[in-house]
Amino acid sequence: MGRLEDICQVAERLFSERGYHATSIRDIARKLHLQGGSLYAHISTKEDLLWEIVRRAAEQFLQAIEAVLRQESDPVARFRGAFRAHVAVIARNLPAATVYFHEWRQLSPQRREAVLQQRDLYEAMWREIVHGGIEQGVFRPVDVAMATRAVLSVANWFYQWYRPEGPRSAESIADELSELLLAGLVKEGQS
Amino acid sequence: MGRLEDICQVAERLFSERGYHATSIRDIARKLHLQGGSLYAHISTKEDLLWEIVRRAAEQFLQAIEAVLRQESDPVARFRGAFRAHVAVIARNLPAATVYFHEWRQLSPQRREAVLQQRDLYEAMWREIVHGGIEQGVFRPVDVAMATRAVLSVANWFYQWYRPEGPRSAESIADELSELLLAGLVKEGQS
DNA sequence: CCTACCGATCGGTAGG
DNA sequence: CCTACCGATCGGTAGG
Numbered sequence: 559m560g561r562l563e564d565i566c567q568v569a570e571r572l573f574s575e576r577g578y579h580a581t582s583i584r585d586i587a588r589k590l591h592l593q594g595g596s597l598y599a600h601i602s603t604k605e606d607l608l609w610e611i612v613r614r615a616a617e618q619f620l621q622a623i624e625a626v627l628r629q630e631s632d633p634v635a636r637f638r639g640a641f642r643a644h645v646a647v648i649a650r651n652l653p654a655a656t657v658y659f660h661e662w663r664q665l666s667p668q669r670r671e672a673v674l675q676q677r678d679l680y681e682a683m684w685r686e687i688v689h690g691g692i693e694q695g696v697f698r699p700v701d702v703a704m705a706t707r708a709v710l711s712v713a714n715w716f717y718q719w720y721r722p723e724g725p726r727s728a729e730s731i732a733d734e735l736s737e738l739l740l741a742g743l744v745k746e747g748q749s
Numbered sequence: 750m751g752r753l754e755d756i757c758q759v760a761e762r763l764f765s766e767r768g769y770h771a772t773s774i775r776d777i778a779r780k781l782h783l784q785g786g787s788l789y790a791h792i793s794t795k796e797d798l799l800w801e802i803v804r805r806a807a808e809q810f811l812q813a814i815e816a817v818l819r820q821e822s823d824p825v826a827r828f829r830g831a832f833r834a835h836v837a838v839i840a841r842n843l844p845a846a847t848v849y850f851h852e853w854r855q856l857s858p859q860r861r862e863a864v865l866q867q868r869d870l871y872e873a874m875w876r877e878i879v880h881g882g883i884e885q886g887v888f889r890p891v892d893v894a895m896a897t898r899a900v901l902s903v904a905n906w907f908y909q910w911y912r913p914e915g916p917r918s919a920e921s922i923a924d925e926l927s928e929l930l931l932a933g934l935v936k937e938g939q940s
Numbered sequence: 941c942c943t944a945c946c947g948a949t950c951g952g953t954a955g956g
Numbered sequence: 957c958c959t960a961c962c963g964a965t966c967g968g969t970a971g972g
Contacts, residue, residue: 577855579770583967595968596941604967660851664768700929704922707910708903708929715902731895738891738899742933774951786952787957795951 562600564590569607574656578608578664608661609669615658616676618647623683633691634740637709640687641736642729644713648720649728655717684710688743697743709739753791755781760798765847769799769855799852800860806849807867809838814874824882825931828900831878832927833920835904839911840919846908875901879934888934900930 568589572581583604584594601607622643630636648655662673685706691697712735720728759780763772774795775785792798813834821827839846853864876897882888903926911919 577768577770579768580855582965584965593942594966595943595945598968599941602968664771698932701925704925705929707906708926711903711906712899714909715898715906718905719898734892734895735899738896738933740933741889742929742931746937773949775949784958785950786959786961789952790957793952 565597565600565607566610570611570651570653570657573608573611573661574653578657578661605664605666605669608657609665611654611657612662612665612669612673615647615651615654616673618651619644619680620676622647623680627683627686633687633694633696634744636687637691637740637743638733638736640684641709641713641739642732645716645720645728645732645735648717649722652717652720652722659714659717681706681710691743696745698745700743705743712739756788756791756798757801761802761842761844761848764799764802764852765844769848769852796855796857796860799848800856802845802848803853803856803860803864806838806842806845807864809842810835810871811867813838814871818874818877824878824885824887825935827878828882828931828934829924829927831875832900832904832930833923836907836911836919836923836926839908840913843908843911843913850905850908872897872901882934887936889936891934896934903930 565586568586569581572585572589576585582594583597586607587594587597590597623640626636626639626643630639662670665673685702688697688700688706688709689702692699692702716731716735720731722728756777759777760772763776763780767776773785774788777798778785778788781788814831817827817830817834821830853861856864876893879888879891879897879900880893883890883893907922907926911922913919
């Protein structure tokens with residue numbers, strides 16, 4: 559049992575290091591000490607394997623921000639919490655997150671569309687955080703779409719440079735980055 | 750004459766849309782109304798073609814920031830200028846920039862190393878801008894490495910969502926994003 | 941999960 | 957720049 563988990567874990571690592579098309583089914587099988595064709599007892603196509611990885615990652619981002627929105631109502635606390643949660647999803651699933659950001663374009667048009675829809679939904683939740691902060695007079699009246707893009711840029715790019723073996727925890731990095739962003743968002747004398 | 754330019758232009762578009770490994774030499778040839786093997790009269794390997802695209806993009810980023818550092822000395826002006834220049838390189842070469850960010854990992858180890866070195870040099874110039882602003886008392890005493898990462902996250906992620914056919918010019922977007930970032934960097938009452 | 945295999949396609953080359 | 961081809965490798969399958 560859990561053989562599919564093993565396969566996904568190896569695939570995440572190889573896809574994230576070499577890319578989807580540069581990784582063959584036989585590469586994955588070899589790491590599991592299997593023959594190439596044997597993988598097809600557990601998966602039906604190579605693309606299904608990519609989809610499984612991408613789908614799970616997308617779900618984790620959504621669930622993380624939903625939990626924060628449910629628990630927090632103060633705009634600044636929401637912002638900090640959502641930023642921390644986003645960074646935590648990446649930090650705890652670095653290979654999968656890398657595959658999510660890099661390889662979703664290799665999916666079939668239908669699945670690509672599903673990824674885009676999820677991403678739009680996720681961005682809308684972040685815009686709601688920024689918008690709420692402005693409405694409550696806590697954030698400056700910035701352009702919501704543009705400010706959200708800036709925030710998500712920092713949050714997303716994290717996967718490009720974070721290394722788990724580094725000296726600082728992901729939480730500590732997340733908090734410092736969100737303080738920097740909040741300094742640009744919060745009205746003077748309000749923090 | 751200029752046949753290599755045509756090939757690079759087509760390759761940039763296809764590599765950026767489908768990825769390097771999902772694009773075959775024959776795909777590129779077809780768009781140029783050539784036979785597959787005919788490309789090899791102008792290039793020697795497929796990887797050389799990728800390298801040419803990545804190398805040029807890297808060079809443009811470096812030249813752009815060097816020009817700004819030569820002309821401006823005020824920290825805020827340097828920041829705005831470098832941000833604008835970075836965004837302009839992406840906006841004017843969107844397919845090439847996309848290939849640069851996405852596909853440099855597919856290069857040979859030696860070339861990958863060269864890309865990383867260039868990137869480190871580029872980041873060091875940005876850190877110098879942030880560090881100079883702090884030293885001159887214009888920026889708050891933030892962590893230089895972390896603040897630079899945040900700035901470059903926003904600058905780099907731009908290629909993910911910018912579309913030239915959109916309503917706003919790249920310059921206008923760049924200025925708004927750099928105002929947002931500067932609001933978090935500049936000491937209160939200094940801008 | 942293995943053996944043995946399929947057709948398709950890949951990057952690249954020889955010879956003109 | 958084309959024709960014709962090379963060996964290698966790909967994702968996937970049949971039969972056990």
